[in-house]
Amino acid sequence: MAAGGRGAASKVKRIHEYKRQLLNVLSVIWRYKTLKKMTPEQRKKVVPRVVAIGGKAASAYDMAKRIIHLVCRVGEVINADPDTRDQLQLFFLPDYNVSLAEVIIPASELSQHISTAGTEASGTSNMKFQMNGCLIIGTMDGANIEIAEESGKENMFVFGVDAEDVPKLRKERKNFKTDPRFDELMADIEGGMFGDKDYFKPLVDSISNMKVGNDWFLVANDFADYLRAQEEVDKWTRRSILYTAGSGKFSSDRTIVEYAKDIWHVQPCRPPSSS
Numbered sequence: 098m099a100a101g102g103r104g105a106a107s108k109v110k111r112i113h114e115y116k117r118q119l120l121n122v123l124s125v126i127w128r129y130k131t132l133k134k135m136t137p138e139q140r141k142k143v144v145p146r147v148v149a150i151g152g153k154a155a156s157a158y159d160m161a162k163r164i165i166h167l168v169c170r171v172g173e174v175i176n177a178d179p180d181t182r183d184q185l186q187l188f189f190l191p192d193y194n195v196s197l198a199e200v201i202i203p204a205s206e207l208s209q210h211i212s213t214a215g216t217e218a219s220g221t222s223n224m225k226f227q228m229n230g231c232l233i234i235g236t237m238d239g240a241n242i243e244i245a246e247e248s249g250k251e252n253m254f255v256f257g258v259d260a261e262d263v264p265k266l267r268k269e270r271k272n273f274k275t276d277p278r279f280d281e282l283m284a285d286i287e288g289g290m291f292g293d294k295d296y297f298k299p300l301v302d303s304i305s306n307m308k309v310g311n312d313w314f315l316v317a318n319d320f321a322d323y324l325r326a327q328e329e330v331d332k333w334t335r336r337s338i339l340y341t342a343g344s345g346k347f348s349s350d351r352t353i354v355e356y357a358k359d360i361w362h363v364q365p366c367r368p369p370s371s372s
Contacts, residue, residue: 104144104330106234107201107226108209109151109193112161115216118150119300120316121209122168123282124327125175125187130285132181143184149201151190163300165189170291198222203229206337207254207330210235211323213314215260217241224347230337234326236319248343256326257319266318271307276321280305 110116125148132140150168154161172187190197202208208226210217210233217239227233227244235241236257245253258266266273283305286297303310304317312318345351357363 104207105147105149105205106207106209106330107149107151107205107231108211109149109190109198109201110222112152112154112158112164114160114164114303115314116212117314117316117319118152118164118168119304120211120319120323121148121150122164122171122187123279123316123320124323125185126171126282126285127278127324128327129171129175129178129181129185130281132184133178137180140181140184145184146186148185148187149190149205150187151193151197151201153191153193160300160303163297166293167286167291167297167300170293174291198225202226202231205229205231207232207234209233210239210241211257211319212236212238213263213319214238214257215263216314224344227340228344228347230341232330232337232340234330243346244344247346248340252340252343254326254329256322258315263315266315267311267313270312270315270318273318275305275317278324279317279320 108118108121110118112118128146132143135143154165168187168189172189175185175187176182190201202222202225205226208223208231210220210223212220214236215238220239220241223233223235223240223244227248232252232254233241233244234254234256237245237255237259238257241253241255245255283301285291286301287294291297299309304312354365357365
């Protein structure tokens with residue numbers, strides 16, 4: 098997937114506002130705009146990135162389908178731009194399933210688990226990426242917390258507000274001063290940079306127009322820190338080795354032994370001899 102020395106960054110999950118694929122695509126747009134401002138010589142010094150966003154939306158989930166459409170339209174613009182396509186590409190992977198996961202997970206160098214803190218029950222895909230030496234950029238939410246404890250928070254790219262602060266920040270969201278870069282991206286989408294501006298308007302309003310939406314999942318609050326974390330994504334090899342070394346707790350062997358001992362209260366037995 099990431100031919101030509103490009104780093105592969107993947108986010109493959111059910112499409113939902115709390116999982117914040119929207120935050121992901123906003124960061125891609127900002128990266129694209131940053132590259133466009135560079136000279137050709139400056140772009141050569143940027144680590145190329147292939148971004149893959151995959152998943153399915155519930156049939157009646159209107160906002161999730163708008164997010165998918167935005168990802169596709171942004172990808173069309175970026176991938177067709179001769180100035181930047183060697184440094185950045187974006188793809189949507191439809192009909193994500195186990196067979197596709199068997200290809201995507203081993204091929205990825207960075208996986209994104211960026212749900213609003215306190216909204217993810219656990220999550221297991223991050224464990225699969227971790228065991229394949231893939232680094233995580235994510236919030237302190239769900240299984241990311243345990244992975245950070247086992248593998249070292251310093252070996253992850255952590256960003257975002259803490260779960261205990263979320264209720265207060267939601268109440269104060271109308272008074273939150275958004276990052277100028279965030280405002281610029283909202284104006285770009287509303288202005289038709291990626292077409293279909295009327296279709297995307299409810300999506301933009303949900304996170305920026307407090308008379309219409311309330312940005313319940315705090316996309317604007319975490320936007321600046323997410324960009325900061327994205328800028329730290331480098332030095333792959335050392336972190337990848339340390340990360341994989343700390344994944345032992347999440348092996349199926351350890352899990353089954355612990356369940357047998359502490360939950361099922363049964364003793365292991367050997368299979369009958371074949372002789």
